[in-house]
Amino acid sequence: MSIFEYNGCALVAMVGKNCFAIASDRRLGVQLQTIATDFQKIYKIHEKLFIGLSGLATDAQTLYQRLVFRHKLYELREERDMKPETFASLVSALLYEKRELAKDFVVAGTASESLYGACESMFKPDMEPEELFETISQALLSSVDRDCLSGWGGHVYVVTPTEVTERILKGRMD
Amino acid sequence: MESVFGLVGKDFAIVAADSSAVHSILVHKTNEDKIMILDSHKLMGASGETGDRAQFTEYIQKNVALYQFRNGIPLTTAAAANFTRGELATALRKNPYMVNIIMAGYDKDIGPSIYFIDYIASLHKLDKAAFGYGSYFALSMMDRHYRKDMIVEEAIDLVDKIIMEIRSRLVVAPPNFVIKIVDKDGAREYAWRESIKDAPVPGV
Numbered sequence: 001m002s003i004f005e006y007n008g009c010a011l012v013a014m015v016g017k018n019c020f021a022i023a024s025d026r027r028l029g030v031q032l033q034t035i036a037t038d039f040q041k042i043y044k045i046h047e048k049l050f051i052g053l054s055g056l057a058t059d060a061q062t063l064y065q066r067l068v069f070r071h072k073l074y075e076l077r078e079e080r081d082m083k084p085e086t087f088a089s090l091v092s093a094l095l096y097e098k099r100e101l102a103k104d105f106v107v108a109g110t111a112s113e114s115l116y117g118a119c120e121s122m123f124k125p126d127m128e129p130e131e132l133f134e135t136i137s138q139a140l141l142s143s144v145d146r147d148c149l150s151g152w153g154g155h156v157y158v159v160t161p162t163e164v165t166e167r168i169l170k171g172r173m174d
Numbered sequence: 175m176e177s178v179f180g181l182v183g184k185d186f187a188i189v190a191a192d193s194s195a196v197h198s199i200l201v202h203k204t205n206e207d208k209i210m211i212l213d214s215h216k217l218m219g220a221s222g223e224t225g226d227r228a229q230f231t232e233y234i235q236k237n238v239a240l241y242q243f244r245n246g247i248p249l250t251t252a253a254a255a256n257f258t259r260g261e262l263a264t265a266l267r268k269n270p271y272m273v274n275i276i277m278a279g280y281d282k283d284i285g286p287s288i289y290f291i292d293y294i295a296s297l298h299k300l301d302k303a304a305f306g307y308g309s310y311f312a313l314s315m316m317d318r319h320y321r322k323d324m325i326v327e328e329a330i331d332l333v334d335k336i337i338m339e340i341r342s343r344l345v346v347a348p349p350n351f352v353i354k355i356v357d358k359d360g361a362r363e364y365a366w367r368e369s370i371k372d373a374p375v376p377g378v
Contacts, residue, residue, distance in 0.1 A: 007296065028298055033309070035290060036298050057296040062263050 008149030009054035009109035016132035114143035176221035177308025186357035187278035192348030251279025255289035262295035
């Protein structure tokens with residue numbers, strides 16, 4: 001039993017033209033049993049910064065609480081939001097990992113292998129927000145349908161300089 | 175194996191748990207109360223390792239009381255659930271508590287709610303939740319029959335259907351169950367469902 005496959009997750013993020021999109025599935029499971037179909041895996045740190053956490057749900061919740069704590073302290077001291085690059089350094093320091101900045105897309109979770117394939121074939125650089133939303137949604141839904149531990153819909157955030165759109169996807173509910 | 179399940183109704187929440195205390199092949203007692211009343215408007219149904227269950231639920235109950243003493247107002251259900259998750263998460267990688275919890279509460283401006291907290295401290299707010307081998311039957315029955323805004327009689331009817339299912343389909347089925355309810359009037363015991371009674375102890 002791997003702790004990365006205990007709860008099940010699918011995460012994908014893509015960069016477009018002056019915008020980005022981040023999407024996740026909605027399932028919370030305990031191995032073969034589904035507990036909830038509305039579980040949040042993408043958390044908002046501030047208006048222009050989102051983080052998706054895959055793997056063991058309890059650790060994702062703990063890590064999110066620690067990150068929000070660090071960011072709130074930073075906000076109090078600096079009187080401004082953290083830049084994404086700074087936040088990425090914070091996360092990688094917390095995880096003892098070397099971060100890599102991707103210029104196209106990143107994937108994570110139990111469906112990551114399918115997601116790599118789907119994104120590699122569907123992605124184009126410099127997509128507008130609407131096309132980016134379509135692409136990321138199709139990549140997510142087609143990948144989770146091949147993974148029994150993730151799915152039950154999708155949650156997509158599309159962020160542009162002026163607004164943040166949050167949408168729920170209805171996929172195969174099984 | 176212990177079963178605990180809970181559901182949210184129109185303006186109340188119900189938690190039911192089996193009441194057998196088992197040690198290997200021996201049933202110590204059949205009227206063990208596994209649903210702790212945390213304060214006037216909160217319930218915590220717990221299943222898992224017996225010692226951990228008793229100790230951890232009492233620890234949470236006393237801390238909920240302490241907060242009220244110190245601050246003059248009670249914790250909300252969400253706050254109590256998050257506190258419980260924090261305690262489980264802190265202990266997780268040192269000396270984990272093997273306790274699965276369904277916490278139910280009624281808050282004045284929010285209404286009823288239940289929180290699912292498993293033994294590795296995953297927290298989620300739900301309308302219906304279940305733990306143990308009984309969960310395979312409880313969750314399916316609830317998926318079929320549960321509706322939002324059920325009245326008490328309908329919810330108890332569903333609970334009874336679930337208990338009947340567990341009794342008839344689980345090979346080592348617990349015979350007795352306790353049902354507790356929490357609503358605007360507070361948290362209290364609602365009923366026992368007993369098919370086996372302990373032999374009465376003769377008075378001296």
